[in-house]
Amino acid sequence: MSKKKILIVDDDTDMIEQTKAYLESIGYSVFEAYSQKEAEELIEQGEFDAAVVDLMLENPDSGFVLSSKIKKKFPQKPVIMITSVGKETGIFFDKRNDTGNWIKADVVIQKDLRFEQLEKELEKLLEKK
Amino acid sequence: MNRITLNVLVVDDEQGMTSGAERCLRRFIAKDENIKDEISFAVSTASSGKEALDFLEKNNVDIMLLDYKLPDMNGIEILEKVSDKKILTIVITAFASLDVAITATKKGAFDFLAKPFTPEELRNSVRKAATSIYSMRMLKILEEEKKSIRFEFISVLAHELKSPISAVEGYLKLIDERIKGNDVSAYDTMIKRSIERLNSMRKLIIDIIDLTKLESNRKVRNIERINLAQSVKSIIDGFENQAKERNIKIITDIKDVFINADAGDIEMLVSNMVSNGIKYNKDGGEVKIIVDSEGEFTKLIFSDTGIGIKQEDLDKLFKEFVRIKNEQTRTIEGSGLGLSIVKKIVDFYDGKINIESEFGKGTSFTLYLKSKPPCD
Numbered sequence: 001m002s003k004k005k006i007l008i009v010d011d012d013t014d015m016i017e018q019t020k021a022y023l024e025s026i027g028y029s030v031f032e033a034y035s036q037k038e039a040e041e042l043i044e045q046g047e048f049d050a051a052v053v054d055l056m057l058e059n060p061d062s063g064f065v066l067s068s069k070i071k072k073k074f075p076q077k078p079v080i081m082i083t084s085v086g087k088e089t090g091i092f093f094d095k096r097n098d099t100g101n102w103i104k105a106d107v108v109i110q111k112d113l114r115f116e117q118l119e120k121e122l123e124k125l126l127e128k129k
Numbered sequence: 130m131n132r133i134t135l136n137v138l139v140v141d142d143e144q145g146m147t148s149g150a151e152r153c154l155r156r157f158i159a160k161d162e163n164i165k166d167e168i169s170f171a172v173s174t175a176s177s178g179k180e181a182l183d184f185l186e187k188n189n190v191d192i193m194l195l196d197y198k199l200p201d202m203n204g205i206e207i208l209e210k211v212s213d214k215k216i217l218t219i220v221i222t223a224f225a226s227l228d229v230a231i232t233a234t235k236k237g238a239f240d241f242l243a244k245p246f247t248p249e250e251l252r253n254s255v256r257k258a259a260t261s262i263y264s265m266r267m268l269k270i271l272e273e274e275k276k277s278i279r280f281e282f283i284s285v286l287a288h289e290l291k292s293p294i295s296a297v298e299g300y301l302k303l304i305d306e307r308i309k310g311n312d313v314s315a316y317d318t319m320i321k322r323s324i325e326r327l328n329s330m331r332k333l334i335i336d337i338i339d340l341t342k343l344e345s346n347r348k349v350r351n352i353e354r355i356n357l358a359q360s361v362k363s364i365i366d367g368f369e370n371q372a373k374e375r376n377i378k379i380i381t382d383i384k385d386v387f388i389n390a391d392a393g394d395i396e397m398l399v400s401n402m403v404s405n406g407i408k409y410n411k412d413g414g415e416v417k418i419i420v421d422s423e424g425e426f427t428k429l430i431f432s433d434t435g436i437g438i439k440q441e442d443l444d445k446l447f448k449e450f451v452r453i454k455n456e457q458t459r460t461i462e463g464s465g466l467g468l469s470i471v472k473k474i475v476d477f478y479d480g481k482i483n484i485e486s487e488f489g490k491g492t493s494f495t496l497y498l499k500s501k502p503p504c505d
């Protein structure tokens with residue numbers, strides 16, 4: 001079975017390096033993008049099975065935009081959005097209270113991100129498919 | 130300009146007095162060179178001590194015009210009863226005896242008016258009280274602002290210190306779990322990044338110390354005549370390796386210029402500017418340093434063929450912790466304090482900074498400094 005490909009989008013070099021090392025250690029192959037712009041090109045090419053996007057990149061809503069772009073083009077591909085907005089502002093984005101369904105990502109994970117949690121969510125979402 | 134209304138209570142058993150004072154203040158607007166706003170007055174009256182105390186119980190009063198002799202109590206008693214309130218009391222008395230004045234002052238009276246007084250004298254005294262209240266309020270606002278700026282600074286600083294710790298901790302955990310197997314070389318990037326993050330954290334701490342010293346004026350300076358040509362050249366030499374690594378050429382056009390300055394200031398200023406010129410350059414680029422004089426100023430120009438700065442970002446550069454985020458700057462480490470330090474030093478030497486930049490092409494900073502009188 002070929003490895004599942006994960007696209008990670010984050011402007012924090014260390015976060016990417018660490019997430020990548022972790023995901024590779026559990027058998028995924030990882031592509032990274034450091035900005036919304038870079039990510040948009042990779043999304044266009046569509047070479048990924050799931051995406052993990054940070055909310056705030058060069059724009060404060062980059063993660064929302066990217067999630068909805070991915071879902072528009074590939075409705076089946078799972079998207080996980082990572083955010084620390086909750087910790088900093090006390091406003092938590094959550095699928096459960098998103099009645100307008102404007103968060104297109106499948107799951108929102110709050111920072112500080114634990115890799116085990118990311119692993120579980122990815123597993124669940126990729127299995128469902 | 131804002132309109133501020135202060136509440137005045139006039140306490141006197143003579144009806145003529147209270148209504149006179151009321152008339153006198155009703156349309157009065159206190160102006161003073163120290164007051165940026167317009168202060169007007171809302172006047173209430175009381176004709177006995179008891180009435181005054183009842184009123185003060187229920188209402189906010191800023192200034193009280195208090196007749197010393199009331200039918201039911203004297204002024205001192207009332208002053209004592211309201212001593213815990215922040216009211217400026219102007220005591221009105223017919224017999225301006227020294228005794229009364231001293232006791233009343235001890236009890237917290239702000240000013241005296243001897244009966245009979247002209248409307249002008251009344252207004253002057255009220256204006257004095259209003260100015261005092263106004264400056265106290267302004268001072269309080271300023272202090273609140275200071276506190277909130279300090280709070281903001283410390284929150285950002287805490288965040289800036291926390292983030293390298295989290296990054297290094299993250300790497301160590303992964304290394305600890307042998308996430309990439311047992312071959313040590315697999316961890317090269319992780320180790321290198323950890324060292325980089327720790328180094329820039331150390332630099333952040335040193336920058337913070339420099340910046341606080343500059344800000345608090347605690348920095349001990351030794352102003353001496355410095356040959357800029359010599360000192361600038363030797364500071365630049367320290368950057369040779371860093372420049373060579375990225376194949377960046379440092380070009381100089383340095384005249385023999387002398388300035389009365391602290392050598393440490395010059396070192397901080399030049400090294401921050403050269404460091405930026407190299408850091409935000411492209412591989413194979415150029416940094417040019419010109420030292421010259423222009424009128425009473427010493428002029429230093431640092432120009433580079435680097436990534437440039439967008440017009441809309443230029444204004445932010447000198448604020449603490451500001452770093453421009455884009456694809457070009459993503460991997461460049463820094464604390465965003467370098468230019469704040471430079472600005473503080475330039476201000477100390479009564480200078481100014483001009484920036485010209487074209488995004489993608491390069492940037493040129495021109496710094497003007499004035500000589501300081503030498504220390505004796």
Ligand SMILES: Nc1ncnc2c1ncn2[C@@H]1O[C@H](COP(=O)(O)OP(=O)(O)OP(=O)(O)O)[C@@H](O)[C@H]1O
Pocket residue numbers: 332336401405406408409410433435436437438446451452453454458462463464465466467468469492
């Ligand atoms: N020569 C330059 N060319 C392009 N951008 C620059 C240049 N100098 C400064 N900048 C921009 O201005 C920001 C602030 O510069 P500053 O020197 O204050 O901080 P820093 O270099 O990020 O960190 P530090 O100097 O404290 O290590 C930088 O992050 C960079 O984006």
Ligand SMILES: [Mg+2]
Pocket residue numbers: 401404405463466467468
């Ligand atoms: Mg700098």
